[in-house]
Amino acid sequence: MGxxxxxxxxxLCQLIICYVFLASGLIVNLLQLCTSPLWxxxxxxxxxxxxxxxxxxxxxxxxxxEWWSGTECTLYTDPKSYSLYGNENAIVVLNHMFEIDFLCxxxxxxxxxxxxxxxxxxxxxxxxxxxxxxxxxxxxxxxxKRKWEEDRTTVAQSLQRLQDYPENFWxxxxxxxxxxxxxxxxxxxxxxxxxxxxxxxxxxxxxxKGFWVTVQNLRGTAAAVYDSTLNFRNNEAPTLLGILNGKKxxxxxxxxxxxxxxxPEDEAECAAWLxxxxxxxxxxxxxxxxxxxxxxxxxSPARRPWSLIxxxxxxxxxxxxxxxxxxxxxxSGSVLTIVVSAAICYAASAGxxxxxxxxxxxxxxxxxxxxxxxxxxKPSKAST
Ligand SMILES: CC/C=C\C/C=C\C/C=C\C/C=C\C/C=C\C/C=C\CCC(=O)SCCNC(=O)CCNC(=O)[C@H](O)C(C)(C)COP(=O)(O)OP(=O)(O)OC[C@H]1O[C@@H](n2cnc3c(N)ncnc32)[C@H](O)[C@@H]1OP(=O)(O)O
Ligand SMILES: CCCCCCCCCCCCCCCCCC(=O)OC[C@@H](O)COP(=O)(O)O
Numbered sequence: 001m002g003x004x005x006x007x008x009x010x011x012l013c014q015l016i017i018c019y020v021f022l023a024s025g026l027i028v029n030l031l032q033l034c035t036s037p038l039w040x041x042x043x044x045x046x047x048x049x050x051x052x053x054x055x056x057x058x059x060x061x062x063x064x065x066e067w068w069s070g071t072e073c074t075l076y077t078d079p080k081s082y083s084l085y086g087n088e089n090a091i092v093v094l095n096h097m098f099e100i101d102f103l104c105x106x107x108x109x110x111x112x113x114x115x116x117x118x119x120x121x122x123x124x125x126x127x128x129x130x131x132x133x134x135x136x137x138x139x140x141x142x143x144x145k146r147k148w149e150e151d152r153t154t155v156a157q158s159l160q161r162l163q164d165y166p167e168n169f170w171x172x173x174x175x176x177x178x179x180x181x182x183x184x185x186x187x188x189x190x191x192x193x194x195x196x197x198x199x200x201x202x203x204x205x206x207x208x209k210g211f212w213v214t215v216q217n218l219r220g221t222a223a224a225v226y227d228s229t230l231n232f233r234n235n236e237a238p239t240l241l242g243i244l245n246g247k248k249x250x251x252x253x254x255x256x257x258x259x260x261x262x263x264p265e266d267e268a269e270c271a272a273w274l275x276x277x278x279x280x281x282x283x284x285x286x287x288x289x290x291x292x293x294x295x296x297x298x299x300s301p302a303r304r305p306w307s308l309i310x311x312x313x314x315x316x317x318x319x320x321x322x323x324x325x326x327x328x329x330x331x332s333g334s335v336l337t338i339v340v341s342a343a344i345c346y347a348a349s350a351g352x353x354x355x356x357x358x359x360x361x362x363x364x365x366x367x368x369x370x371x372x373x374x375x376x377x378k379p380s381k382a383s384t
Contacts (some may be wrong), residue, residue, distance in 0.1 A: 008246025024314040025131030032138040050138040055116035063307035070248045076294040081257035086112030088223040096174040111301040117169040159217035175206035184368040202285035208271035254294035
């Protein structure tokens, strides 16, 4: 193990990274809150400001992936589509199999200059995660309860609000609705069978309603769907803790640009289109398993220095006062102050560990573990 690798695996270094993330994140959340009155006066300016503030937070996680762990991200895509990435609004459809797939997504957002404004259809529970969830509130992220009866209006309304968004954005949709586990896969394939759909090997059966409502409400706003399929070399199952430990992974992303006009407007046809897309995605994963690569040429964008510069800025700003505080604390000699400070540090690290836990598949939700009973009993019907 090299010296640098040894350093990266040190708990103290990881503690410093987490401290900078936590302290800067809370400061940024506070600044975002301060923009509230501006929304009433100049909404577009408030949005632009929040895009930049959000960048300060999400780019720290990107910096951890790109600069700390040194993870490499390779893009397989058609060179003609490449020039459009980052220069138009798009709906991104991504497989949901890995704990850090969202972070790899963010890395590509960063490389194409849309990190601050990137959006997602996220489960409501994530809105309450400090820093990221609170940041998302000001970014107009679309939340869903994964209960169609409630989501059908709220999701459509939130999407419509994005029609005059002042910056280019990518809207991420995990159509599988939850992360892949063998049990969820088995259940979703029972649903596929009951619907007469072919079985998928590497994906859960996609939920079609969110996709349809997104496409319908972003017509005229987004130019295309970016069908994206992610995998990691050497059968790795990367984790956020691995990244913090400085472990290097190699991500491969295959992206196909599909103009939005090619997607059917009718709900049933749109659902059938999405099922076909997932069958194709499954075949790309099969190709990857057999050959170790995706089809098509590689046109990888290089990492940019901005995420690192942002992290260095916050570190300089926040580590100096921390050092002063520690010196003062030790020299005070007060046992009570030291014990209280230690308790605060412990609570903060437990909080960060809980946040990291949100990314862990084995702590994931039960969604997709139980719905088969209803859906197998009921014959499939039109849902509008
Ligand atoms: C160039 C580079 C390109 C790309 C770079 C890549 C990415 C970068 C882009 C952007 C990055 C931005 C941000 C990233 C940051 C962080 C993201 C982090 C995480 C957030 C992710 C989440 O929270 S995922 C969970 C929430 N999202 C979703 O659920 C979306 C999908 N779901 C839907 O669309 C649903 O339809 C719904 C949520 C709208 C409604 O949910 P509900 O449960 O009510 O679903 P349905 O009504 O669809 O369910 C009933 C139908 O489903 C059938 N059924 C029943 N059981 C199952 C089962 N187990 N599996 C499959 N289907 C099942 C049932 O039969 C019903 O069928 P119908 O025929 O009646 O439809
Ligand atoms: C600079 C680096 C510092 C790192 C230390 C702090 C890390 C804090 C990390 C907080 C991240 C919290 C939000 C990330 C989003 C999680 C994405 C995700 O994968 O969500 C799962 C859902 O899609 C589906 O849920 P399930 O139904 O599978 O359950």
